[in-house]
Amino acid sequence: MSWGRLMKLSNVRKILFITLSNIGDVILTLPVLSALKDNFPEAGIDIVVGPRPREVFKKDPRANRVFIYDKYAGFKDKITFIKKLKAEKYDLAIDMKASLLPLLIGAKYRSAIFPIARSGIKHKRLIHLESLRPFGLIYKKQKNIYIDDEARKKIEDILQTSGIKDADIIIGVCPGSKSHLKQWKKQGFASVINSILGNSQYKVILIGDTNEAGISKEIAAAVRQQGVIDLTGKTSLNELFALIEKFNLLLTGDSASLHIASDLGVRVAAIFGPTDPEEYGPRGKEDAVMRKDLKCSPCKKAQCKFGTHECMTAISAEEVLSTIRKVLK
Known part of the structure; x- marks a missing residue:
């Protein structure tokens, strides 16, 4: 029984x-x-x-x-x-x-x-x-992350102070991940952000936890265009939920931010290498996954046995930018 x-x-x-x-x-x-x-x-x-x-x-x-x-x-x-x-x-x-x-x-x-x-x-x-x-328990499809009104108000204030208008298209970028093997190249993120900000209606917000602040700082310094807002490590977790909720799209690797955005119904453009998008990828109809079809990927290993990290380094900024444009259409 x-x-x-x-x-x-x-x-x-x-x-x-x-x-x-x-x-x-x-x-x-x-x-x-x-x-x-x-x-x-x-x-x-x-x-x-x-x-x-x-x-x-x-x-x-x-x-x-x-x-x-x-x-x-x-x-x-x-x-x-x-x-x-x-x-x-x-x-x-x-x-x-x-x-x-x-x-x-x-x-x-x-x-x-x-x-x-x-x-x-x-x-x-x-x-x-x-x-x-x-x-015999049933799950009804819904947003499962709780966001309190105070966090939403705090984020509204931050966005307003940062000069973001209601008509702006907000693209979140999460360059970090718990494992460095799941991180795409910093120069790639900088190149993509430079191209995105060529359109004055687009605004880019860098996010992540305090351990990833250095990565975001390097990327922001390499971006020539105006319009990058670096909030990496500057919000509580509930405020991060409220911030991601405001995005029109999130560009990320396999990260906690990916799962947050996916739960909240935010469109995701995700870069995958050593991990399997069928296990951890975004699930929205408008989401996109970028990865290279290599025999060794996904290896699900903590270290690249070839020492090349090709599954991530071979993904070009042009591919990522093209994917973002398709998702935003």
Whole structure:
């Protein structure tokens, strides 16, 4: 008998949603959180998340409590953490890590430790949603990122102060990524931005986290045209959500910003190399992916075994610019 048949939906009052440790990965799990809230509107949903993406849920009204799980914590601290969650007596635990945690805390109903996605499903967002299928839970297509009014107001003020008008076409550029192998060349970004800004109606905003501020600074310095606004590392995460929401298009590699834009329905032009766009790429009908058809790509490796990084370096600024123009038509 399936878990879906065993579950009495009316009895679910306390839910634990266990998500991941990187911001981009967490964004890909948010449709599951939305589905849990839609299917159990009266239930309280607690969240387990890594330290880095905790801000995703800071103001989210769907989150009852947020527990920070540090995978580097000592054994004793981890046991204390498990006991704390076990004492909550959760009715349902949905785990995006597919770990033993739901079993260890004694959740009445829990997602599978070894989940099996249906044949043909590759994208991580869809694989995460598969965790709901054994319970008969339905996901309704929607924006899953919560943005508060204060963040939207702050971004409106920043854009106005920066001289951006309502009629302007705003192109976001995220040149950084957690792995340097997923980053396109800085001179390529500068060349594309120079060409874009030849049209006075276009404005370019550089984004990323504080660790990527140096990359953006170099790119901005190499751009000859006026109109580049560098907000890299200058916003909170919720403000970044509100900023990306204002873009007409985002140019990026495989990054957290890609997943944010994709969730918010913002058009994306994505540059892919070592990672697989079928697993992590944008999913909108108007989105575009640029990649080279090489035997070694996607290798999904942390280092290029040939030392050439050809999958990224071979993509030209002309190709990227042409793709942007097609997406913006």
